Amino acid sequence: MKLYHEVRGCSLAVDIVARELGIDLDLEWVDMASKRLQDGSDYHLVNSKGTVPTLELPNGDRISEGTVIMQYLADLSPERRLLPPHGSIKRLRVLEWMSFVGADLHKGGFMPLFKANTPPEYREIARQYLGRHLTWLDGQLADRTVLVGEDFTIADAHCYTIAMWTAAHDISTEAWPNLTRYLKQIGSRPSVQDAERAAYEQGQARLAATAPGG
Numbered sequence: 001m002k003l004y005h006e007v008r009g010c011s012l013a014v015d016i017v018a019r020e021l022g023i024d025l026d027l028e029w030v031d032m033a034s035k036r037l038q039d040g041s042d043y044h045l046v047n048s049k050g051t052v053p054t055l056e057l058p059n060g061d062r063i064s065e066g067t068v069i070m071q072y073l074a075d076l077s078p079e080r081r082l083l084p085p086h087g088s089i090k091r092l093r094v095l096e097w098m099s100f101v102g103a104d105l106h107k108g109g110f111m112p113l114f115k116a117n118t119p120p121e122y123r124e125i126a127r128q129y130l131g132r133h134l135t136w137l138d139g140q141l142a143d144r145t146v147l148v149g150e151d152f153t154i155a156d157a158h159c160y161t162i163a164m165w166t167a168a169h170d171i172s173t174e175a176w177p178n179l180t181r182y183l184k185q186i187g188s189r190p191s192v193q194d195a196e197r198a199a200y201e202q203g204q205a206r207l208a209a210t211a212p213g214g
């Protein structure tokens with residue numbers, strides 16, 4: 001299977017999930033600034049929304065939306081317990097977290113901070129919105145090491161990926177000690193470190209290619 005991925009993108013969560021499951025994804029890097037693949041072709045021909053992640057299945061079908069891709073992968077190996085069984089309350093808890101992370105942290109909180117043309121007044125509103133939701137998340141993490149039950153799930157891969165954008169925006173997590181501990185602990189998993197290394201190396205390769213004389 002092929003994952004269309006971006007260096008600092010939310011697609012990292014999909015790579016983490018695949019590594020947790022022992023699925024060897026073929027990583028195809030997308031330059032989101034130009035929406036081009038490495039061969040120069042237009043990424044919109046792969047995903048007409050122009051967003052990552054996209055997962056391409058062996059039969060050529062393509063799935064978009066990270067939360068759906070992660071559910072698909074986790075359901076391939078239910079014994080790995082990255083997503084509890086259909087019909088269980090725990091599965092709904094995981095999906096609640098996926099929705100919170102995708103809607104409130106990613107789109108509501110971080111997205112306006114990533115956009116260069118966000119007006120300063122709205123940037124401040126987004127920071128406050130994000131701060132309020134990270135404060136709530138920190139409270140939820142007071143007595144937990146993972147978001148649901150005892151096992152690492154797709155919700156942890158998703159939450160870690162998005163909450164780590166605090167670093168990209170120089171937002172210190174000091175005020176949220178439970179979140180700080182959680183990020184450190186999830187970040188120490190081999191799957192996370194391997195996925196982050198792959199993204200870092202791609203970022204370095206891109207920098208080298210665009211450097212004068214590169």
Ligand SMILES: N[C@@H](CCC(=O)N[C@@H](CS)C(=O)NCC(=O)O)C(=O)O
Pocket residue numbers: 006008009010011032050051052053064065066067102
């Ligand atoms: N709803 C999509 C959104 C994904 C998304 O926003 N991806 C970002 C990267 S983290 C992206 O592709 N942004 C480029 C754009 O919106 O043009 C999902 O959850 O997969």
